[in-house]
Amino acid sequence: MSKPSTAITPTRSENYAEWYQQVVRAADMAETSPVRGCMVIKPWGYAIWENMQSILDGMFKETGHQNAYFPLFIPLSFLEKEAEHVEGFAKECAVVTHHRLEATPDGRLVPAGELEEPLVVRPTSETIIGASFAKWIQSYRDLPLKINQWANVVRWEMRTRLFLRTAEFLWQEGHTAHATSEEAVEETMQMLDVYATFAEDSMAMPVIRGEKTEGERFPGAVHTYSIEAMMQDRKALQSGTSHFLGQNFSRAAQIQFLDEQGQQELAWTTSWGVSTRLVGGLIMTHADDDGLVLPPKLAPIHVVIIPIVHKADDPDAIMRYCNSIAAELSATRFDDRPIRVEVDDRDIRGGDKAWQWIKRGVPIRLEVGPRDMADDAVFMARRDKGLKEKSGVPRQQFIETITDLLQEIQDSIYARALEFRQAHTRTIDSKEEFYEFFTPEHREENKPVPAHGGFALTHFNGSVELEDQIAKDLAVTVRCIPTEMESEPGTCPFTGQPSPQRVVWAKSY
RNA sequence: CGGGGUGUAGCGCAGCUUGGUAGCGCGCUUGACUGGGGGUCAAGAGGUCGCAGGUUCAAAUCCUGUCACCCCGACCA
Known part of the structure; x- marks a missing residue:
């Protein structure tokens, strides 16, 4: 059976949009759902998002932010408070108008119990969080207030694409309030910097930091900043935004405080966010015609070990050898965390097994059979290199250099992406x-x-x-x-x- | 929201013009041989043909409507 020479068809150059979808599917990251415009994030895709969350969350905490959670539903009147803001989001809001279902005689369910005030499913939470901030902030001593929330939001988009634009998506939104404009601007720039650092260091995705023009600004913001990355079809992906909101939202929500002189002042606020769209950016930055290529810092599995067991040999011995390598690797750290290893002992054909991990983008693949065991070695392939570039490595050497190797892969895919951007x-x-x-x-x-x-x-x-x-x-x-x-x-x-x-x-x- | 396209097994598709109750490849299950890159053979399972109406003795096939997805636009902090 002759298979196409690439794991993904069509290739990037043949049909980029279709290639993207096939990569998502082949890597088993996500799929469309019965709900219009919404996706199901599968374990492999979600694990990547969890790694992103974990690193970002650490960065937010390091910069003095605390996590909290605010309601999914926003009263319509809250959204109406900031005129520009309403206008910006009105077209894509999902609205809840009833709170009960009643069964009809023919077994259908119809909404009943109309709400006095419709509830908007949050497209973003400035207004609802503003209401809380107004209560929490009385004095300059309550400032700055630096809050982050991990949540889902809904924006009823016309045209959706897995990870890049879906009706419902997962994100984090930071919301802060400050006593002075300068401090709020500083916060805005600091978080932009956090995003850029995350994109470049963790995602290996080079970005340009900059300010948005008037036309592209967040509704209600004074300044909007973003990080922009180039995808392999040479289009830009806005990968994170940070907004200086001035006093616009404090005025709308009445976020006021008494300053040191006893004067009533409006707070200066910011908001900033990144979403599951980053997963799309990750794919379009690094994936190739054989599927996903993951930066080690975000890979759910760093090293997959595929035991090559021949019937005539001693399978238990091979498994013991593989497991001992896995144990040694797990005891080693990369990027401040234990190295994540999987021994794939599923009873399926070796070729299939290898291809599955290639398509999923695992950075390092080891094939370990009797010959390697006899040599006290491993047979290694790097996902960022050509499929044919595999080599035997002494076991001890492999284990001792694994951290450097993962970092080298991380650096090399960053360099490749940067080179691509510069070339275009x-x-x-x-x-x-x-x-x-x-x-x-x-x-x-x-x-x-x-x-x-x-x-x-x-x-x-x-x-x-x-x-x-x-x-x-x-x-x-x-x-x-x-x-x-x-x-x-x-x-x-x-x-x-x-x-x-x-x-x-x-x-x- | 406008234009175009596609919905038939998990995935990719044929069948539709010329109506007669469904087929191919991959995948899946079982067994054997295999095994260092998608292997071979054999036997199986799996579909109310997107959905709803209509025409007809008979609809995957013809007609109407509708929904979903994809592409090109519009729109998109």
Whole structure:
């Protein structure tokens, strides 16, 4: 039986969107559910999310945040308090209007008991958390108040994709209140930095930190910052956001405190979040045509050991050998945690077994049979390397170097992703070149657009209207105004006006 | 929300034009041979053909409606 040469069909270059879905399926991470736009996250996908949560949660605690939990339901009137905010979310809110079901004679259930005030299923929690903050905060001594919540939210999206955009998704939302604007801005930037560090160190996903333009700003925010990553189809993925909300939400929720002078003041607030969308980003940053490739720091399993047991040999001896290697590895640490090892002794064919782990993206695969046992060695394959690049390694050497090896894999996939981004990032100074950069060479009606373009760095001093026009022409938007990229003043290629610095343009998810 | 496409076994598909109550590959189960990259052979299990109506002696097939998913847009903090 001849199988395709890649584990995933179609390949990235053949049909990127379809490839993505096949990777999710082949790695057994998630599937669609009977509920429109909602996904079922399967154990392998959820384990990756749990690892993300665990690392992020530690970072939040280190920066002085505490976890709490607020209601899923938000009274309609709460949402109405901040005008811009309502407008931003109104179109995608799920609304609960009844609190009871009644059975009809023909056995159907119909909603009954209409609520006096409809409840909105939270699309985000600024307003409901604001109500609590207003109660909790009386004095400047109560500030800063730094809270985080791990929760699900619902945004009724028109078009959904597993992990990237679903009607319901899991996330964390941080909400803080401060006595001064400066302190709140500092918090906003600090959390952006936490996200960037997490993305780069833990996910091995290079990101650009920057501020959003007016058009892309969070409804009700004064400043919105984001981290932007380039996916392998060269589109940008907004992977985390951090908002400086000024006093807009404190005014709406009446979050007030008495300052040191006894003056009644409005608090300055922030909010920031990342979601299960990061899992999508992880896939589109590292996965290849054989499936998922996981950064060791997030891999649910670091090392899988596949015993090669021949009937004629002594299976128990092989198993003992494998288990002892597993035990030694488990006693070793990587990234401050014990190394996660699985001995896959399932009674299925070896080839199948190996492919399953390849598709799931496990960083290191060991095949251990009688020959290795005789040599006191292991046979090792790295997921970040070519399928054929396997080699025998003395057991002791393997165990002693495992931590370095995992870090090397972590570093190498980061380097590869960064290289990819750099290869598809262009500094552009003319409108013609800009339009050419973002126009695909081949384009068929109702077909996926082939990968083209990337990140374009141009000067820009244009208006929201001009940005809209470019979005209309090319489906390209300003992803962010980078906060840490060196850029000298220049001329905006669209308006001919002076511009203080370059911005990042891209098509986006 | 507009345009296009697709819904038939867990997955991928054929059958539909020319109605006669369902088939292929992979996967799954059992057994044997195997076993260092998706192996071979044999025997099995599995489907109210997305759903609801209609036409007909008879519907996967024709008609109407509806739902879901995918692609291209619009929209999307």
